[in-house]
Amino acid sequence: FTMNSIRTKLFDLLISARPLLQFTLNVRKRNLMFTWHSLALNTDGSFRSNVWKGNNLPIQNIYVTSHRYYSKNTSHGSLITPETSSASELTMKENVCDSVALLEEECSFPVSENEDWSSEMKWIKSQESKDVLSPPKDLSEIDNLSPELRPTFNLAAYANRSHTLQQLIKLGVDLSNWDKRKHINSFILKLDFERDMKKYLMFLHDVGVEADDLGKWLTVNPLIFKENLENLQVRLDYLHSMNFSPDQITRIISKNPNWLLFSTVRIDNRLGYFQRTFHLTGAEVRLLATKQPKLITMNLFSIKRTSFAIEEEMGFSPSEMKSLLLSQPKIWRANGVSLLRRFEIAHNQIGLSHSQIVQFPQILMSRDFRIKQRHDYLKLIGRDQYDPLKPNYVSPSALVSSDDVEFCTTIAKTSVQNFNDFLKTR
C-alpha cells in the first residue's frame, strides 16, 4: 500500500469530481484540497484525524509531516511526491462523497490564473525543502489547513461549514427530506448559493411564490436548479399565452413545484388530454389547473385508471364525471381501491344515488369508516333519511363534515357519549 497508489487514487477522484464547496465566509476564488497527517507524540504512528478545524487553534502538540496533497479542480493538477513516512498510514475511503473537502480561505501562496501551475509548483517545492519541525515563517499559512471532510450519511456534518447549506436552512428547506431521496444531496453539494441558487430564488419570487413558502417549495423540488432559466421563462410565457391570469400562475407554481420541471410540450399535451377526455372548455381547463395543479403533472396511467373506475365501475355518466372533476378534482388523486370502497358504501349501503353523490362529492374523499360509522348510528336511531322531499331530511354532507360533537348535537340529536358507546359495539 504505497504512497504512490494513494496519490493516484486521490488524483483520479479529484479529476472526476467537480466539487466547489465553500466553507467559510472569507471567500476567495481558490479551491484546494489538503490532507494533514498529524502524528501525536505517543502513538504507534497510525493516522489520527486532526483535532482542529478549518479555523485555527494555537499550535500545540501537532507534529506535522510533509504529506500534503494539493490539487486543482480543473483538468490536471500535479501532486507533489510526498516523503515516505514509515509510521503513518493513510486511510482513505474509496468513495468519498461527491464533494471533496474544500477550503476557500485566505491563501498566502501565489495563484496563477491560467492553466499552468508554475507558480504554485514553485511554492510547493519551496515548502517541501523546509524542515518540518521548524515553525512556519508566516503564521497565517496554518489558517489554511484543516482536515478533509469525510463522507457522511446526512448533511448535518457539513451544515456548520457550508454557507450554502446555512442559507438553505434559513430559508426553511427541509434538508433531512433530501437525505431520503437519491442523488439530491450529491447534486446540491456542488452548487453555490450566491452563484447558482440565488437567480432561481429571484425567479420564483417574481412568479409570486411567498418567501415563507420558498423553503417548502425547494424541499419538494430541489431539481429546479438543474433547469435552465431561459427554459423556465419559456414555460411561464406559455402559461401567459394560454390566458392564465398572473394570480392563477402564482397559485399553480406555488401548489405544484414540479410543474416547472415539465417542458412546454409536455404540459401542453397534458392540458390537451384533460380537455379532450372530459370535454372541457378553455376556461374550465384553466380552472382545473388552478384548482388542482398536481393533477396535471400526475402519472397519466393513474388518471386513466381512476377515470375508468368512475365511468365504468361506479357507473357515472360522462357529464357527471365532468362535474365531479370540476368540483372535486382531488378524487383523481386518491387511491383507486379506497375510492371504490367508499363509493360502494355510499351507493350500496347508504343508498345514495349517483346524482346525490355528484351533489356532495366530499363523501368520496372522506375515509370509509367515518361515513359508515355515522350512517350506521343514524340508522340505529332512525334518522338516516337522505331524501330531501321527505321530512326529517339529513344532508349527506353531514356524514363527512364537522366533528363528532357537532354531528351528535345537531344531526343525531343525542349525546356524544351515546355515539361513543355505539362505536364500541361494532
Next chain:
Amino acid sequence: MANLARLVQYGPEAWNLLQGVFCVYKPADMTVGYLRKVIISNMCRDLNLLDPRPATLHMAIEGSVGDKLVITQRENFADNSLVLGPRYQAVDFKLSSALHLHKNISGVCVLGINSGSKRTHTVREARLIRAYTVSGQFGRATDTHFHDGKVVEKSRYTHMTRGKLLKAIMSIQSAHQHKAINFLGLDPHSQEAYEALSSEGLVRPARNSPPMIYGLSIVDFDLPSFTLEVLCINETCDYLKLLIHDLGLQLKTSAVCTQVRCIRHGPWTLHHALLRKHWSLEHIINNIGVCNPMAKTVTPKVASLVNTKNVNTGYLSNEK
C-alpha cells in the same frame, strides 16, 4: 384520592410519561400491524408539536493564528430539526400487543409502549380470562366460518328456539369443565377434584393448552341472529368462529359467525379502551395512568395456574 392534572408542554417530559400498558378499541377490519403504525405515527405527530429540547450551540474558533483567535458561540446548524429530521420518529418507538388479535376481532386490545412492552409479555404469560361477544346467524354456513366467506350450506332455522340454544350451550360448557378437571389428571368424582373446582377459584392450565371455555351464555336471541358471551382462555379467532359453526351443526341447522368482539381482557374492559378518534398523545398518556397500575396485579400472588406436570400438587386458584 384526587388525581391532579398536569399540563405538559415539553416534548421529552411527555416522552417519559409515554411508558407503559394501555388499552385500545381495535376496529373490526384492522390488522394489529396497521394499528401499530397508526398509533406510532400519531405519537410522532403529537410529540413533534411539543417544545423540543433546547438546541446546542456550535463553538466556533475564528480569527488567524498570527492575530488573535476568538472563540465564539454560534447557532448550531447541525442541530436543527430541518437537517436532522423530526425529533421523534417512528423507529424510536416500541409498541407491542399483549395478544395478537386477528383482523376480524374488534374490541379491547392491550398494548404496551416503550418500556411497557415488557409488561405485555407478563400479561400474555398470565393467561388472563377474556370475555367475548360472539354474534352469529342461523341459516347458512361458509367455508371460513365467517360472514364474508363463500356460502357452503344453507338450511332452515325456523325450528330454533332459545331453549334449544341454551341447552346446546350448557352442554358445551360442561364439556369444558370436564376437560379442566382432566387437565389436573384427577378422578372427577374424587374429593380433590371437588376441592379444585370449589368456589374459591378457577383452574387454569399453565402451559399452552387448547382453548378453554369457562362461561357461555346467551346475550341476544333474535332469529336468525343471536349473540353469545364467551369467557375463555387460550382462544383464537378461528376457534370462536368454529364454535358458532359447530353450534349450528349441533342444532341441526347451520350458523355463521358475524362478529367477534372482545369486551374484557383480564382487568381491562371496554370502559378503558380508547376509540380510534382518541388515539392521540394526550389520551394515551392518560390511559397509561389508568391501565398501567392494573398490569402490576395480573400475576397472582397465589399460584392459580396449574402446572399440568405436577398434578399432585394441583392447587386452588384465585380468580382474576
